[in-house]
Amino acid sequence: MPETNMTTAKTPEKNFWIWGTWGKRVIKVPFLTQKVPGKIRDVIIGHTFIIALNEEGSLVSWGEDKAGCLGLGTDYTNCPEPRKIPFPTDFTGKVIDIQYGKHHVLALTNFGKVYAWGDNANGQLGVNDVQTRYEPVFVEELRPYTVTQILAVDSMSYALTNHGAVYAWGENKDGSLALEHDKPRVLKPEPMMRMKDTLVKKLQVKECGGASGSKGGKTVIAFVELADPLPPKDQIGGYEAPLGESRERNSDAVLSDDAAETDIFEGVDLMRRVMDNTQDWWTHMLDVRHGSPYDDNPTQYDDLADRQAPGDGCTALQLDTFVSLDILERASYELDMLVQSAKAQLLEIRNKKGTKNVKFMLSMFMDDCKLRKEKIRRTVAARQLMDHKKAINQANFLAGDLQSQDDHLRLSQANSQLTRTLQRVRNLKTYDVFTRALQDSLIECIECKLQVHETQIECLKARRGEPSDPALPALRTIKERWGALKHFSIYNLFQECSLRGQNVTFSSDDEMLAFLVQSSDAKIDQIIQVGRDKMVSQDLLVPNLCYDLLMENAELRKMCNTYQLKVLLMREGKEKPGGLAISN
Numbered sequence: 001m002p003e004t005n006m007t008t009a010k011t012p013e014k015n016f017w018i019w020g021t022w023g024k025r026v027i028k029v030p031f032l033t034q035k036v037p038g039k040i041r042d043v044i045i046g047h048t049f050i051i052a053l054n055e056e057g058s059l060v061s062w063g064e065d066k067a068g069c070l071g072l073g074t075d076y077t078n079c080p081e082p083r084k085i086p087f088p089t090d091f092t093g094k095v096i097d098i099q100y101g102k103h104h105v106l107a108l109t110n111f112g113k114v115y116a117w118g119d120n121a122n123g124q125l126g127v128n129d130v131q132t133r134y135e136p137v138f139v140e141e142l143r144p145y146t147v148t149q150i151l152a153v154d155s156m157s158y159a160l161t162n163h164g165a166v167y168a169w170g171e172n173k174d175g176s177l178a179l180e181h182d183k184p185r186v187l188k189p190e191p192m193m194r195m196k197d198t199l200v201k202k203l204q205v206k207e208c209g210g211a212s213g214s215k216g217g218k219t220v221i222a223f224v225e226l227a228d229p230l231p232p233k234d235q236i237g238g239y240e241a242p243l244g245e246s247r248e249r250n251s252d253a254v255l256s257d258d259a260a261e262t263d264i265f266e267g268v269d270l271m272r273r274v275m276d277n278t279q280d281w282w283t284h285m286l287d288v289r290h291g292s293p294y295d296d297n298p299t300q301y302d303d304l305a306d307r308q309a310p311g312d313g314c315t316a317l318q319l320d321t322f323v324s325l326d327i328l329e330r331a332s333y334e335l336d337m338l339v340q341s342a343k344a345q346l347l348e349i350r351n352k353k354g355t356k357n358v359k360f361m362l363s364m365f366m367d368d369c370k371l372r373k374e375k376i377r378r379t380v381a382a383r384q385l386m387d388h389k390k391a392i393n394q395a396n397f398l399a400g401d402l403q404s405q406d407d408h409l410r411l412s413q414a415n416s417q418l419t420r421t422l423q424r425v426r427n428l429k430t431y432d433v434f435t436r437a438l439q440d441s442l443i444e445c446i447e448c449k450l451q452v453h454e455t456q457i458e459c460l461k462a463r464r465g466e467p468s469d470p471a472l473p474a475l476r477t478i479k480e481r482w483g484a485l486k487h488f489s490i491y492n493l494f495q496e497c498s499l500r501g502q503n504v505t506f507s508s509d510d511e512m513l514a515f516l517v518q519s520s521d522a523k524i525d526q527i528i529q530v531g532r533d534k535m536v537s538q539d540l541l542v543p544n545l546c547y548d549l550l551m552e553n554a555e556l557r558k559m560c561n562t563y564q565l566k567v568l569l570m571r572e573g574k575e576k577p578g579g580l581a582i583s584n
Helices: 257-288 316-322 325-349 356-400 407-427 433-463 472-487 490-499 509-532 544-572
Strands: 016-022 025-033 040-045 049-054 059-064 078-084 095-100 104-109 114-118 133-138 147-153 156-161 166-171 185-191 202-207 218-223
Touching: 016 040, 040 095, 049 095, 095 147, 104 147, 147 202, 147 218, 156 202, 257 325, 257 356, 316 356, 325 356, 356 407, 356 433, 407 433, 407 472, 433 472, 472 544, 509 544
Parallel strands: none
Antiparallel strands: 016 025, 040 049, 049 059, 059 078, 095 104, 104 114, 114 133, 147 156, 156 166, 166 185, 202 218
């Protein structure tokens, strides 16, 4: 977003009136600001500067600020006329909300991403350091989440995700961030664990009065249950009865043939409006393109469903193969928003008469969006697995170039890279049978490659007259699988759900127990599934007892899962799982 002097663009319009206390001044007569062309959605009033959010989602600022809140870079700490705030080159979307703390600014985009700039002495920008930023920077720690609301309070920052989780960072003097630890500064967003079992709907900051009329502090409120919006009859200008008629009229007189006819016309009008909305959503879904069915049968080509962008010429398969993963994630977000819109429409008409066909149409549309989202999720998982495979090839190429080094050293270097890649592949989350089978095959392939390298090392030892054991490589593979079983214990999964923002909420302890046990058992089964392919993954030089012990260990771990989590909940009351040291 290049910098632009707004005075050289269109003629500024009447933006807003201001009066009252501003910094060290008192504006006693309302003053009309006429500096920014176009319509204004929101403004930030700093001590000596102003930031305005335009209708199209861009930001402009003017005034003076030494802490970087203008967001114009180090060359513009004093700017008398509005200038467009430059965002990073990879910025997409538009800004929909801005928040101002004591000396820092937060901005939220329509894709649920957060940017920050200004003073960072207490880590309030959330970028894991305390360096002041004079231009917007992306809050990387929140990348995996879709943020729906931001809040800046003095030198503290908060973010609310679409899963109802609240993250906090910045100044934590006297534990004011409510993160339940005593670190004076929090340099990157951390989840507020006390509220992890409730779905927060909205954040709000309130000024609270002090004692004897003195200036009070600021209190943050997180709403869990919000009342529905006011019905039309309770809004300003609303009415409960047709104009000119008494509210106490006889209800029996209303239930006439005219009322039945009105219901019919209202049902037809409702169907038309819902059809129009669904058509717009369908068009938007087709514009997203990603997740659409592959055109693998030319005789069944659908020109509407398989339309291509002008000058593009890319098929759905080519898009899934070559576009960046960020674009696929953005498409998944767009589809999720369409599902939410359709759900809201379905809730709106659920008690209406004559809406059976409309409900069926909305349900089919939501299923289509969900299937496309699942396809995108499957594509992302497969692409990530392929990227890990490419990384292995690159590592082998680099290792092969070291001709001057010892063969043993080159094999050890290759094994180190393969071991790291194996861990990444194991940790990658898969969503269906196809990507899980691909993951298992890649794990099995890497294990075989590791065993080949270890066997070559043993051969080199034997050639030099050193002690060697041909069964040792296979035993190391068993040891690696044994260690992997420990990683997916109930306790580790409990921490991941609580601390890493998976935002899974449960209605009871039993429901949470069932979920964690199922997740742990699935991971354990996936690890030992490879060992069941005896001709491929088991070594004939190793006694079957070793593999039987591995299987027995896995089954015992599955049996202990329920007991381990119950002990965890009894000792900590589900409040501080990080404080326990439960063995794996």
